[in-house]
Amino acid sequence: MIPQLAPVELARWRGDASREAPLLVDVREPREFEYCRIEGAISIPLSELMRRQGELPRDRPLVMVCHHGRRSEHAAMILAGAGFPRVYNLQGGVEAWALDVEPAMKRY
Numbered sequence: 001m002i003p004q005l006a007p008v009e010l011a012r013w014r015g016d017a018s019r020e021a022p023l024l025v026d027v028r029e030p031r032e033f034e035y036c037r038i039e040g041a042i043s044i045p046l047s048e049l050m051r052r053q054g055e056l057p058r059d060r061p062l063v064m065v066c067h068h069g070r071r072s073e074h075a076a077m078i079l080a081g082a083g084f085p086r087v088y089n090l091q092g093g094v095e096a097w098a099l100d101v102e103p104a105m106k107r108y
Helices: 007-015 030-035 046-055 070-081 093-100
Strands: 023-026 062-065 087-090
Touching: 007 093, 046 070, 062 070, 062 093, 070 087, 087 093
Parallel strands: 023 062, 062 087
Antiparallel strands: none
8 A cells, every 4th residue: 555645744744854855756747747846846757657767766755746646646556566665645646735735836
């Protein structure tokens, strides 16, 4: 089972200097990522994740992000199955982030 992070939990985590910062991995398509994204996230579309997983650190927490949280949960399962030890899913995706944390973010 992949741990789920609510947007407000992720915002608190990112704001806590005493905790190791997670890497946000956005698995949406490039056009979606260009339209709106969480600051600091990197883009690796789900269709490229298997061949690009070597670009991701295994020694840092990874938070997977998509539009509503379904693609990112699938991506998190792929990475967990590949041996990544600390993988989380952003519950509700960028849509929930915009609603709960960053209301000025563009939505679609």
